[in-house]
Amino acid sequence: MKSAIHPPNAAKPLAPYTPAIQAGPTLYLSGQIALDEQGNLHTADIATETRKVMENVGNLLRAAGLGYDHLVKVTIFLSDMAHYTAVNEVYGTYFTDTPPAREAVAVKGLPRGVNVEISGVAYRD
Template identity: 35%
Template sequence: MQMLSPKSAPKAIGPYSIAVKSNGFIFISGQLPVDIETGELIKGDIKKATSVILKNVKNILEEVGSSLEKVVKVNVYMKDISKFSEFNEIYGKFFESHKPARAVVQVSGLPKDSDIEIEFIAEE
């Protein structure tokens, strides 16, 4: 197992690794919609928040030798499931022909009072 600290990722806000390589897979911890350049948490706009997370994860995966096309599983946590169609519209632009397994659940709260958090599993 190898713990990774990609420079293209927002900094961890707790005692965990942003990403871990193990047995041919890359596990990416739940990502909040943090603009990597400003450090700003995107709130109140689920489309922009989703786009920021997916761009960050694309960069993380490429930095560690993988890609969005190698994602096999995605778990999505949303505070307001009524925003699902807006989320799905943006998500679909990043996963057009490649469609990993996915779960989307509504939660009562997320770190930093974020509207969304997404975690990923990809092949190396």
């Protein structure tokens, strides 16, 4: 059985997708960008953008009763690998113990022209 997760404090999806799907003990998170609930982008600099993306990931996790430490797999999409170090500096502050398995890939473009998008998989033990 699967159920849709729609956090109350999130922007409306930009396309036909569900923000997150709970399937048994596994939560699948759609890619998150630096969009606030009013639809405003937070892209002043790469650190600000990454923090907002991670806040949005956290909102999805909390809506499912989980936290960052429940993430087991993350994919980071970057508009340019030149952002890799700055993104890692912010991203790393969200994990206390073992960070999730992860890859970071550069892509040709991201929605709304952002620089960072993060998707993930979390597991409820």
